[in-house]
Amino acid sequence: xxxxxxxxxxxxxxxxxxxxxxxxxxxxxxxxxxxxxxxxxxxxxxxxxxxxxxxxxxxxxxxxxxxxxxxxxxxxxxxxxxxxxxxxxxxxxxxxxxxxxxxxxxxxxxxx
Amino acid sequence: xxxxxxxxxxxxxxxxxxxxxxxxxxxxxxxxxxxxxxxxxxxxxxxxxxxxxxxxxxxxxxxxxxxxxxxxxxxxxxxxxxxxxxxxxxxxxxxxxxxxxxxxxxxxxxx
Numbered sequence: 566x567x568x569x570x571x572x573x574x575x576x577x578x579x580x581x582x583x584x585x586x587x588x589x590x591x592x593x594x595x596x597x598x599x600x601x602x603x604x605x606x607x608x609x610x611x612x613x614x615x616x617x618x619x620x621x622x623x624x625x626x627x628x629x630x631x632x633x634x635x636x637x638x639x640x641x642x643x644x645x646x647x648x649x650x651x652x653x654x655x656x657x658x659x660x661x662x663x664x665x666x667x668x669x670x671x672x673x674x675x676x677x
Numbered sequence: 678x679x680x681x682x683x684x685x686x687x688x689x690x691x692x693x694x695x696x697x698x699x700x701x702x703x704x705x706x707x708x709x710x711x712x713x714x715x716x717x718x719x720x721x722x723x724x725x726x727x728x729x730x731x732x733x734x735x736x737x738x739x740x741x742x743x744x745x746x747x748x749x750x751x752x753x754x755x756x757x758x759x760x761x762x763x764x765x766x767x768x769x770x771x772x773x774x775x776x777x778x779x780x781x782x783x784x785x786x787x788x
Contacts, residue, residue: 664736
């Protein structure tokens with residue numbers, strides 16, 4: 566089993582739709598969780614950290630479910646500009662630093 | 678402010694040659710990471726530097742790969758005797774606390 570797994574998609578949704586992605590992780594001791602956005606042929610950009618209580622940033626909501634070991638990203642009112650690959654990242658709790666293990670990414674395509 | 682920068686942006690080399698990739702982290706960021714991303718795949722951790730501590734090299738795929746960092750500044754990733762399977766985007770990231778910020782990457786193509 567991979568340390569961090571994501572459905573590769575693609576998720577094809579119309580503008581205005583609500584879409585949600587999940588990301589599962591295998592190390593129950595992991596403590597830090599993140600969502601990154603990666604546009605084609607670009608570097609990943611930090612979208613949001615995921616806190617235990619869940620957090621919201623505009624149209625984006627991230628949640629953590631420790632019992633089931635997954636994090637989620639919800640995008641409301643999808644825009645064409647949301648089309649990208651969304652990568653989840655989990656810290657490698659076996660070290661003292663903050664090395665991240667990334668999922669393979671979920672591709673989102675928002676259509677007019 | 679200035680973000681993470683990497684050079685060269687693209688590198689084409691012949692199998693068997695050595696290559697050196699450079700990363701300039703964000704000023705003040707004590708941690709620096711190298712990742713590799715093959716086409717259509719996720720990021721693969723390579724090596725991690727934190728301040729003056731010994732680097733964590735646990736992700737390096739073979740002894741052909743090495744990296745150095747001078748203090749809390751520039752880092753270089755060296756790949757010796759390149760192979761075609763080394764073709765990928767090599768991404769550098771830096772952080773002060775938890776959040777990692779990525780550079781634009783170096784696209785390496787080994788012919």
